[in-house]
C-alpha cells in the first residue's frame with residue numbers, strides 16, 4: 710500500500726500573510742505540495758476566480774455540504790462560511806502526495822482532531838500594529854470587517870500553542886524558507902530518512 714502524504718496546515722490571523730506566503734511557496738519550481746481549494750460563502754474579491762482561489766457557494770449550498778458530510782472542517786469566520794472539501798484531501802493523501810491547507814484557527818483545531826498526525830504551522834505577524842497595517846493596506850475589507858478580523862486575531866494568537874511550529878512572517882521569502890525547512894525536517898523525522906538510518910544503525914550493531 711502506498712505511504713500516505715503529509716497534511717500541512719498553515720494557519721494564523723487574518724492579514725498575517727498566509728495567502729502571500731502560500732502563493733510564493735507554490736510559485737517555486739521545487740514545490741511538491743498540493744493546495745486544497747476551500748469552499749466559501751464570501752463574495753469574490755476583484756481578480757478572484759471560482760475554482761482557483763475558492764469554490765464560491767451560496768449559504769444554502771454550503772449548508773448542504775455540511776449536511777452531506779462533504780467537509781473535513783468548516784467554520785463561520787466574521788460573517789462567512791469557509792470549509793475544506795474532504796474528498797480532495799483524502800484522495801490526494803492516499804496517493805502519497807502532501808496536501809497544503811491554508812485555513813483559520815477554528816478550522817485548524819478541527820483538523821487537528823481528525824488528523825493528529827498532520828503538521829500544524831501558525832504564522833505570526835511581527836506585531837499587532839503590523840498586522841493591522843497589512844490588512845488595512847490590502848484594501849479588500851471594509852473598516853468594520855477589518856475591526857472584527859483584528860478582534861478575532863487577538864483570540865487566535867492565544868491559541869498558537871496548539872500548533873507544532875510558530876513561524877514569523879517578517880519577510881515573505883524568509884517565512885517561505887522556514888516553512889519549507891520545517892516540512893523537509895518533518896519528512897525526515899517521520900518516515901522517509903529516519904527508517905533508513907535506523908536500519909543502517911542496526912546493521913552496525
Ligand SMILES: Nc1ncnc2c1ncn2[C@@H]1O[C@H](COP(=O)(O)OP(=O)(O)OP(=O)(O)O)[C@@H](O)[C@H]1O
Nearest residue numbers: 722723724725726727728729843847878879880881
Ligand atoms: N512579510 C510581509 N511583509 C509585508 N507585507 C506582507 C507580508 N506578507 C504579506 N504581506 C501583505 O499583507 C497583506 C495581507 O496578506 P495576505 O492576504 O496574504 O494575508 P492572509 O493571512 O492570507 O489574510 P486572510 O486570512 O485575510 O485571507 C497583503 O497586502 C500582503 O501583500
Ligand SMILES: Nc1nc2c(ncn2[C@@H]2O[C@H](COP(=O)(O)O)[C@@H](O)[C@H]2O)c(=O)[nH]1
Nearest residue numbers: 723747748783784791792793811812813816
Ligand atoms: N476554517 C477554514 N478557514 C478558511 C478556509 N479557507 C480559508 N480560510 C480562512 O478564512 C479566513 C478569511 O479568508 P478570506 O479569504 O476571506 O480573507 C482566512 O484566515 C483564511 O485562511 C477553510 O477552508 N476553512
